[in-house]
Amino acid sequence: MANEPGSFDVVVVGGGPSGATAADDLAQAGRRVLLLDKAGRIKPCGGAIPPRLVRDFDIPDRIIVARVNAARMIAPSAREVDMPIEGGFVGMVDREHFDEFLRVRAAENGAERATGSFERIEHEADGTAVVVYAAKDGAEVRVRTRLVIGADGAKSKVAKQEVPAAAKVPCVFAYHEIVASPADGTGSFDAKRCDVFYQGRHSPDFYSWIFPHGETTSIGTGSAHKGFSLRSSVGALREATGLAGQATIRREGAPIPMKPAKRWDNGRDVVLAGDAAGVVAPASGEGIYYAMLGGRLAAEAAEACLATGDARALGLARKRFMKAHGRVFWILGIMQYFWYSSDKRREKFVAICEDKDVQRLTWESYMNKELVRRDPLAHVRIFFKDLAHLFGFARA
Template structure:
């Protein structure tokens, strides 16, 4: 083992979480290596709230579309439009968005390296990481005082360094990026996100059509490993009349929907983003939470490097759960109850017609926190929610 490490921090994974962590640490003056696989684009609807642009200094030019409403479709094909109001939901393309974040980290001083992590030895105070530039390249080894694993839902770092990290339940997502024609005759709106709560398209999650300017994302997810994602996406495109739109690329990946119980190894490793399980249940939203976890992971690592006290690494999860744990808990309950079967999905869509539900949903999404200024609205929604769940129409207004 070398007496001194090659880097202060190695960040494994160059998605929004890893790139944010690398950028923040490089800006703080640390010697950072950002290791990322070449050509990897995560399947993602690409929705980002306005708060993300503000919190992470993201330019509007990276947005390829502004969604002004969401339309949710019930099993009966009943459609409910939920206008955003004065705001918008930003849409990004993950290939260009992620690359911009990686370049920003490099501009801040991080060393970008293309490769795949093969193993990490975290048994000593200085971690040793092995990687290959590509499948046929020789194994290379690099050392660091700390490692941040932001390498996705099946994280090598998490599985090798953190106990029980491989037990997180996942939704398996698949989407096809299609070219939007100049003349549109189909039921498609470039300023609207369509979400399908229909059991034949997803037995336990949802399907979507999200606008991306000149392209669109058409996909779905399910926790059922045997569910035919590709065939069902083809079925959905036939159902919506979008079969003839040109397919540009196809992508699939597991998406975790529950945060790990522990994010660090107690010595020199912490995980963030999908590797930490910070994708919101029910909605599947992940970009904002990934970047937030990356920033909190970077802060925890910086505290550890300054103090030498590995307990500082635990601050990453504590900070995240304090800020967002309650939202994740509520969304988890929603997914458990409302996605069970088509009868409940029908009632869920019906409930979304309610103005209180729409207003509080968008306010919580835009601000990334529960809305507390109107407690009576929450009370009304609670009783309406029970009424829809049990089919007690007398409870509704």
């Protein structure tokens, strides 16, 4: 079937970092791939990418629009704690251009691109999957495929049809405004620093941010509380930080999953990746690295399924991801549940971030995407400092 005109080995639904990575890997493996993506869709995102991502996915310097060497944590009391990055930096990207770079690279390596809106998956009498989508002109298009990778974001339509449990993952709703960056040093703005606001007035259960992207800056917030006005919150944050007068270039909002789905495949011909699979880190909301890794693992699982004909291979994507990062997601989930629950706890959380052991281990884990185990004494020190803050023995 895969060699017939108009048919594919894999149709990837969604052209964000996860889907584009999956399509690229499969195309390079010699598979016939269709990458289906909506036109003009940009996800609200701070745009931070760690060095591990740059290395693993061969991201060229020209795609990195800024290099951040510190983060500033702002508590409800307005107390500020700087967390410098020693001997390194975090790359910043603009998702409008970053995502398109990944899609173009996949096409250059052999993936076919199509623009349209996914509608449904049907099956022919012999069991062959048919992806149905609406083209830009509204015409219905049908393509036959052996497998489908659903990388169409949170509240995935692919997941809703084929892996219903994954479509029910709880979400934080995120909103940001991309504005023209002010001159470096304007007010408290620093073009090489990410500012993170742990303040209930800007987000009752998550955080708000100001992330520089070179010529532009992302100002955003997130919350799972229905009725909380994200747009008003961002407006208030811009006003409070002296950025209200900066030209607004675009506005974007979207749900962001906060928990990996318990199942990523339908046991037959569909596997999920990226936000559709729920792989955004709790507490931090970081998703680009995990999305691209999820796309790569979905591609590997799809390749194994195509090579063997055994649909059980599709389960490898989730199994391998959780083996590598499940513990980190579990820890971050606990952090978000506890530390973000009140301004009193947020105040203590920011105070903990002042500790040099916390800063060093946090950056090492973030930059390399691994829990740091080689310094057990530092972990012991942090544990007892955390207890002191929890029980009020340490000053916030």
